[in-house]
Amino acid sequence: MKYEAITAKIDARGVGYLTLARPQVRNAMNGQMYDEARQVLREFAADPAVRLVVLSGQGEAFCAGGDFKYQQSQNGKPRDERIFEAQKLALWLRELDTLPKPLIGRINGSAYAGGTGLISVCDIAIGISDANFAITEARIGMVPGMIAPYVVKRMGEANARRLFLNARGFSGDEAVNYGLLSRAVPADQLDAAVEEEIDLALRCAPGAVAIIKRLISYVDQHEFDDNFTYTVERVAEMWDSADAAEGMASFYEKRLPRWDWRNKG
Numbered sequence: 001m002k003y004e005a006i007t008a009k010i011d012a013r014g015v016g017y018l019t020l021a022r023p024q025v026r027n028a029m030n031g032q033m034y035d036e037a038r039q040v041l042r043e044f045a046a047d048p049a050v051r052l053v054v055l056s057g058q059g060e061a062f063c064a065g066g067d068f069k070y071q072q073s074q075n076g077k078p079r080d081e082r083i084f085e086a087q088k089l090a091l092w093l094r095e096l097d098t099l100p101k102p103l104i105g106r107i108n109g110s111a112y113a114g115g116t117g118l119i120s121v122c123d124i125a126i127g128i129s130d131a132n133f134a135i136t137e138a139r140i141g142m143v144p145g146m147i148a149p150y151v152v153k154r155m156g157e158a159n160a161r162r163l164f165l166n167a168r169g170f171s172g173d174e175a176v177n178y179g180l181l182s183r184a185v186p187a188d189q190l191d192a193a194v195e196e197e198i199d200l201a202l203r204c205a206p207g208a209v210a211i212i213k214r215l216i217s218y219v220d221q222h223e224f225d226d227n228f229t230y231t232v233e234r235v236a237e238m239w240d241s242a243d244a245a246e247g248m249a250s251f252y253e254k255r256l257p258r259w260d261w262r263n264k265g
Contacts, residue, residue, distance in 0.1 A: 005033035008040040013261050014051035015198055016044040023059030029114055030070035034088035041095050052201045053099060054194065055122060056106035065113025089114065090146040097121040097150060100210035102201045106194045107181065112136050117147025119180055120154040126193045127172045129184040139167040155179040202261035205243040
């Protein structure tokens, strides 16, 4: 299928690449981008050959947030139509957040407003040290609605108050301190840093990774009693799983497990 607002591909290792492809407007998001990206994400999620997904942007910016022309076009439309359009970003963020595979953000440049929401749902986000970031909605009379649950969770309430309420700009290095980025590197080291993360992810069992992602989400949202039962059940299931059997066998036999991408046997 041909896409206009994104590009998508899968390499020989099983790495899926989802790239925002509107560089002429700094990859600003619109309804078409939401629709296309969600379709690709569904395909990546369902394809057992896809081991992980890398989210990035074309050009010098990662994502400038929501496209103003797209947002202005919603003015005056019936409320149910506006709700329908607003839900597209909310659904895409949720689908990215719950993707049963590692999601690595290759944050290739600056990100503003909704772009920081995309960063916040990445499991690992590698950005550029001197890139610019800001959550700019307040400056232009708007509200960071759909991204708020993810950005606040990512950086914490205190940092969210610091940055949401005055649209203060910050660098990639500061974004690491705020918790938005996992790591910031010079621009010429970005691809190498992303490849380091890809290499590590491709050494892990896909089935275990999917369970661990759900585990992290569950224990973060529940209290001790629920977590006690949930975690004990997951470990009991793990002991009887094919992945655990293979993993322990490979350890004792001093070989790479079958899922390790370096395994050529």
